[in-house]
Amino acid sequence: MLHDNLIRDLKVHSTWRLLGLSLITYGVYQAHYIVRQTRTMNTYLPGERKISMSFVMAILALSYITLGLFIGFWFVDEHHPIAVAGNFLDLVWALMVLFWGFYARNRINAHTAARRGEAHWFSGLWTLLFTPLYFNYKINVLSSGGDSQRIAA
Template structure:
């Protein structure tokens, strides 16, 4: 017998999540690049990581070639470790172990920056593939991704959404 016949008082089960087709860019909300810039400054870079994490989840839902959770976790972990080490260096101040703390802080900051760049380039590659924008003005290029990563990617997503809305 089925579940309803066994217990007529059981609530029906349903999958309420909207299934997105591969390449459906509408999973991304249109959010101003200026707002991303402002929030990144106000939150001292924390919003940048949140933006990239949130958009990666959305991109993975429409992409066949997903960004691995290992890259995301390593980037977030290094960002948090770098932030904590910066706070420790600021609180401890000059002392006998200050040089070692500054060195560790610098290395964590460098590793964090490199991982965030790797993450941004992986995001860029998947975005270009999903939107099939090679040779079009909406193509996200490597140079601007390197210098403006999250801001540039936000701009490119908005550009795709605007073109799609104008059709």
């Protein structure tokens, strides 16, 4: 099936690796992961359902900006404009990643014709709590044939 190819193509690596590299790089790796996954999804989606690459590239750019501000944060006091800007842009970045998670979730659920309660349904709650870690985890479970009823999260 076409959606089996999509799931297979979205599989990259373990969720632990994604978490570790994201922590080490202050989210920059996670942004690169989002870009890769979006490009892969967009090859399978019709034009009107594609996720905006401009939006995704903004996530990537913002991840590098927040990394730079994070480094600068170590050399200024907490009320310095660099610290304030860093805190604000961190929040904007986190919200954009969250929005991406729901965009991706909705596209995958629609593409696979998944319904709530089915094993291949991407949960809104887990997406909210662990974007994109949950997305990666769910892709790994589905690509390994784990779409049995035991994996309904």
